[in-house]
Amino acid sequence: MRIVAFDYRDIPNFPQSTVHGHAGRLVFGTLKGRPCVCMQGRFHLYEGYPIQKITMPMRIFKLLGVETVILTNAAGGLNQDYKVGDIMIIKDHLNMPGFAGNNPLAGPNNERFGVRFPCMSDAYDRELQQLALDVGSELGYSDFLREGVYCVLGGPSFETIAECRMLHKLGADAVGMSTVHEVIVARHCGMRVFALSLITNEAVMDYDSEEKANHEEVLQTGKQRAEQLERLVSTVVTRIEHNNNFA
Numbered sequence: 001m002r003i004v005a006f007d008y009r010d011i012p013n014f015p016q017s018t019v020h021g022h023a024g025r026l027v028f029g030t031l032k033g034r035p036c037v038c039m040q041g042r043f044h045l046y047e048g049y050p051i052q053k054i055t056m057p058m059r060i061f062k063l064l065g066v067e068t069v070i071l072t073n074a075a076g077g078l079n080q081d082y083k084v085g086d087i088m089i090i091k092d093h094l095n096m097p098g099f100a101g102n103n104p105l106a107g108p109n110n111e112r113f114g115v116r117f118p119c120m121s122d123a124y125d126r127e128l129q130q131l132a133l134d135v136g137s138e139l140g141y142s143d144f145l146r147e148g149v150y151c152v153l154g155g156p157s158f159e160t161i162a163e164c165r166m167l168h169k170l171g172a173d174a175v176g177m178s179t180v181h182e183v184i185v186a187r188h189c190g191m192r193v194f195a196l197s198l199i200t201n202e203a204v205m206d207y208d209s210e211e212k213a214n215h216e217e218v219l220q221t222g223k224q225r226a227e228q229l230e231r232l233v234s235t236v237v238t239r240i241e242h243n244n245n246f247a
């Protein structure tokens with residue numbers, strides 16, 4: 001397979017990855033015959049970037065002709081049924097920075113990309129969610145495949161116990177620091193979105209717990225589930241290609 005990769009630092013005006021474990025490369029190639037562009041490392045509010053800069057790659061992808069965006073992230077599990085290593089298909093989100101007015105679409109609307117007031121009740125493509133469930137079941141992943149609501153916070157500090165309890169009560173199944181801003185911009189310009197969270201740690205909900213959220217555990221769980229995540233995503237991509245309803 002031929003791939004062409006560009007370091008972010010060689011792409012004019014592109015943000016730079018500052019997070020340990022994020023390589024900072026844009027990779028073009030084919031995934032099982034399907035043309036793809038992959039970001040090795042995405043951007044976060046906690047890196048200090050303006051929210052429009054974090055989401056800029058989505059508009060570049062739109063201009064490149066991308067039709068479907070697949071986003072993955074690491075997240076803390078709030079749902080008490082979740083275990084470390086579970087893969088959660090995101091069916092909806094809670095946008096906490098958005099509640100405070102920090103939305104990537106704030107400011108003058110660029111009509112070339114989309115409407116002023118985009119709908120978000122259909123943000124996560126339901127056919128792609130079902131496809132992923134079907135693929136997961138075929139691959140024997142059903143025991144660790146979930147569907148749930150992802151809540152984004154600004155980070156970089158992990159949540160307090162009171163915050164985790166509140167988010168859980170509000171309906172969040174997992175909490176993280178990415179993805180939602182990109183989803184909003186991708187949907188605004190009409191790309192279909194499918195997103196997954198890997199539950200890398202259990203959010204601490206109990207004052208008696210000795211657990212402490214930490215980035216090392218996040219990276220370690222990511223490595224442990226990397227192979228299954230790759231197989232799930234690449235098989236979903238193959239099915240998108242083979243089914244004209246999705247292409």
Ligand SMILES: O=P(O)(O)O[C@@H]1C[C@H](O)[C@@H](CO)O1
Nearest residue numbers: 072073074176177178215218
């Ligand atoms: O996949 P993302 O980048 O959302 O991963 C989460 C948020 C932070 O980057 C990091 C914290 O451990 O994991």
